[in-house]
Amino acid sequence: MLVVMQAGASPEQISRVLDSIRALELTPHPLPGATRTAIGITGNTGAVDSRLLEVLPGVKECIRVTKPYKLASREMHSADTAFDIASTKVNSKTFTMVAGPCSLENEAMIMKTAEFLMENGVKLMRAGAFKPRTSPYAFQGMGLEGLEIFKRVKKRTGIGIVTELMDTEHAAAVEDAVDVIQIGTRNMQNFSLLKRVGLTRKPVLLKRGMSATLEEWLMAAEYVMAGGNYQVILCERGVRTFSDHSRNTLDLSVIPPAKILSHLPIFVDPSHGTGKRAFVPPMSLAALAAGADGLLVEIHPDPDRAMSDGAQSLDFPNFQKMLGSLRQIAEPLGRQMG
Amino acid sequence: MLVVMQAGASPEQISRVLDSIRALELTPHPLPGATRTAIGITGNTGAVDSRLLEVLPGVKECIRVTKPYKLASREMHSADTAFDIASTKVNSKTFTMVAGPCSLENEAMIMKTAEFLMENGVKLMRAGAFKPRTSPYAFQGMGLEGLEIFKRVKKRTGIGIVTELMDTEHAAAVEDAVDVIQIGTRNMQNFSLLKRVGLTRKPVLLKRGMSATLEEWLMAAEYVMAGGNYQVILCERGVRTFSDHSRNTLDLSVIPPAKILSHLPIFVDPSHGTGKRAFVPPMSLAALAAGADGLLVEIHPDPDRAMSDGAQSLDFPNFQKMLGSLRQIAEPLGRQMG
């Protein structure tokens, strides 16, 4: 349920509505807007008589949200979600670039990559310190040592860091070290982990599960938001189908319906989505044209020697070339590269 | 196998190679190029000693084609296939628009649509006279009467017609009446039909089967080309997956690998691909950005009263708006609207 306050409602009036919601054993989520405040209500709202809230001073109306996801739905929050990360931003007028290696391999390579990105106007870097590997015998990432490296890279270059969190145990350390917490595709329905990152105050980049429907994906976002963390970025990274011409089937067609049903920003990961570097530039352009808000791209100073996913990583010159192509169509599409 | 002739090979030399190939009980397919002629060979080439051909005057070299598709493969024909249809063209510098109603409903509506399209620079119209319907009790199209209407529309407006052929019985009539013969998704592996259209001399628009791999699709094209009809256009129209946010899952990611493996042009049908008109403009822009050579879009003067597929048809004003958006990004992408 959504309580919409009148344009001139006072802080006291808002506060009283919050208290009344809590008294009903429900959870209020204040959602300040440009002209008025709204208050989302989650919990078992089925049995609530909305008139109890509508009669309170400063309340304009109560609206029932028909979708199973509430905080993630556009019914409850009609404007596109927008927020800042490090020195860049995420919103409907920006096409936010995130790039970097699959794995953090050593400090020298990550520093080199960060400097290259900042020189090229890319202000967010992705890199994995904890790696979800199919085999228990494969390299599992640098772990906590990697987080220390991230702090030094950030301090020196000013770049924002996006990294994956794989379990609740390392949540505090990751929240402390980076700018965006990534939830990987295999953990999209790891509900304990989603609840935990709902308690952090860093943006969460939520990758779509390999065979998740749009509704399940938005429900996963709802788990994070129900904890009070509203800065969620959806990230399409390819789904699993019969198709064998690419590693996964990058589902750009999810972007328009996601934009209609939800106010959350949506990024695209064409590197995992296709699995082959030659397919990354055309699918990146297509993502921008389809209405995505940003990209998550794998690049590597020397892809053929990458410890993981080299086949889908662009080298620096090809990434620069792709940035140039993106810039050319961003403007007619009403976006600024960010 | 591919025989590459020397740049200055004479017609007599080429002719002698053709004869030698036939003498080996194989089929030669002359493929004239900008600087030299090549000759594709199909049939059971496994046992052929290529030296028998390499010693002939004017022959530069013989190349074994490693893919199961031969004539459709880029190994055998490295340049992008290009040809003209009606007053427009299909090639790697053009983004060819095809639009029109799902079904031909009556002469007035089709004439109105054709005039609208020509006024807006769209020179090819799609419309179904024979309709593949899931139910035997549903409207099956106007049939042969529809073909007569097409001839009159064409005569009056000059527009080129694209229509579906469902069986060998009507092949001659359809070839006679229209400019492009469409093979529908349900018939992508109707091998008798593919062989039949291989004998026509009209371009064939070959829709991808609902769960066809790229290789199966190119093999279907090969069936058409093996008959001597080399003007094949691939058309992606969405594949079947678990995903339920759209009618099918439009697989734009097939475009880059298709372009690498084959020289054939590839169009995209975002109307069937998504099933909802609101998703058509963003996915059309994405198709162009991903490297498609053209679009097949459903439009209708009054979509809410369409006899079939109204939910996925654009009305005229929204189609015009979409054309404007496409034009804006076509130029930076190196394409001209056609």
Added chain:
Amino acid sequence: MLVVMQAGASPEQISRVLDSIRALELTPHPLPGATRTAIGITGNTGAVDSRLLEVLPGVKECIRVTKPYKLASREMHSADTAFDIASTKVNSKTFTMVAGPCSLENEAMIMKTAEFLMENGVKLMRAGAFKPRTSPYAFQGMGLEGLEIFKRVKKRTGIGIVTELMDTEHAAAVEDAVDVIQIGTRNMQNFSLLKRVGLTRKPVLLKRGMSATLEEWLMAAEYVMAGGNYQVILCERGVRTFSDHSRNTLDLSVIPPAKILSHLPIFVDPSHGTGKRAFVPPMSLAALAAGADGLLVEIHPDPDRAMSDGAQSLDFPNFQKMLGSLRQIAEPLGRQMG
């Protein structure tokens, strides 16, 4: 719509109802039952006032059928469909075996196989004279010559023949030569072909399309039945999914819902369904246990030298062993091997 006649309705009364239905420009399908006759009505029944028929002498009631398939639905025909083929039968108490090579390769091998089958109590043989091959350059079957061989094999051994029909052109010849006309998976929605076999009077074995839903499959059966041929056997042969441990994903779970929604018999093809001979016996047992009415199995006197699909063909001793296993569980499951 379904008109149910009273138990003692006379032929004249039935005849009058048929005429009345035709007078409404609809098509009547008489469906004689054990105790009373019912008459299915197809065509645009939406606008028909059922009272026009209910007042006729001998009519018990009119029932609206809610499914898009009518003749195939259990609503219209509550008893399981049963019929005889050659010297065996198809019904809910029999588990009907069909076995044989993928392709008819030559007369000797097919005669040998037929004799082996008859000796082992298997009275139906499958073999392809017209082969749907992915490649235009692959062996396309013996064609019409093969049909002649079938006639001789049938005459000598008494075995019934099941073979695939690929186009309308050969429909009459195939109907004449064999006992069951098979429609292959790639042609499940070749509507022209479905209409054509609806005009034959031989049972039709309708393979499920590679990504067909149950409803689409029953609609395909409806196309055949709408033409007046009610002897349709559904055949599950594996669907296309992301799974890579077998050639297709054999969907035995379609059997229970198919049995609820339709009265048509359903067979299973574990050879194409799995693609590997070692998986055929366990999946055959599972098909019987899941409620299937029969099997379509590939066997070959010398599988490793088969012209096609040898990897999924059982040799004779392994097929005999499997027959033994099937027999052991058929009885407790209430089935007799047929």
Added chain:
Amino acid sequence: MLVVMQAGASPEQISRVLDSIRALELTPHPLPGATRTAIGITGNTGAVDSRLLEVLPGVKECIRVTKPYKLASREMHSADTAFDIASTKVNSKTFTMVAGPCSLENEAMIMKTAEFLMENGVKLMRAGAFKPRTSPYAFQGMGLEGLEIFKRVKKRTGIGIVTELMDTEHAAAVEDAVDVIQIGTRNMQNFSLLKRVGLTRKPVLLKRGMSATLEEWLMAAEYVMAGGNYQVILCERGVRTFSDHSRNTLDLSVIPPAKILSHLPIFVDPSHGTGKRAFVPPMSLAALAAGADGLLVEIHPDPDRAMSDGAQSLDFPNFQKMLGSLRQIAEPLGRQMG
């Protein structure tokens, strides 16, 4: 790599081999067999010279395991894995039944269900105390309180308990309270959780992920086994496909290849696999016939009032009837109900 000891190798010889493996910075996994001991080696075995181990006293031979999963592969452990749980067993001659409600709702219903099961010879009960729910607002299970109830039910009835563990936090409590730890489909690649249950000494029932390949599933089992817990049961529960006639597509065809590639037992969950109670008995019979080692079935004293998944739960009389049918075909299939 696998070191096979001679039949009469002494404990000292085995011990020396284990030490030598550790000296190479690899992990030895002793695998005692009926006639001789084998020692699996995991870690980076690529660079190891097997001759270093082959020269040790008591060593028969060293075998390279070619699959990415080692401990789970039949190459390393040729006999079927067998072990006891509570008062029943898991092995290739037993068909092990596990039944119970989706959620533990209260002590009375679970006690009633346990008594019913023990009376009917079913010695393992499934019930969820921690529930993975798509919505954060849905009932999340009784949690730790539920584990106490399990202990009382177990004490009173002697039944063994199977329950799901959702996070590392509750691993010790769950290991302490129950007989089998279930890893749910959404956590099949929650690698942190897999590693944690690898450290427990209770059997782990590992559900297949919604779109997991067989190899990925065996790799997930390998994560558990690499920790030293070799009692892993695979559980097929339906995969996600385009098919809409059931909740998921129950993939019984995975059983034969799983049996060839791995020695681990495999159970089937027809309740989640189909989502509809009418489909559970035929698919249970089919699972047994296909070679499964056990079943995981949802039953409920009053399915229509179940707090979750009532539509797929059998009531007690229908479950008894199904048990009777299973018993009839178990014997001819060489299995004893357990």
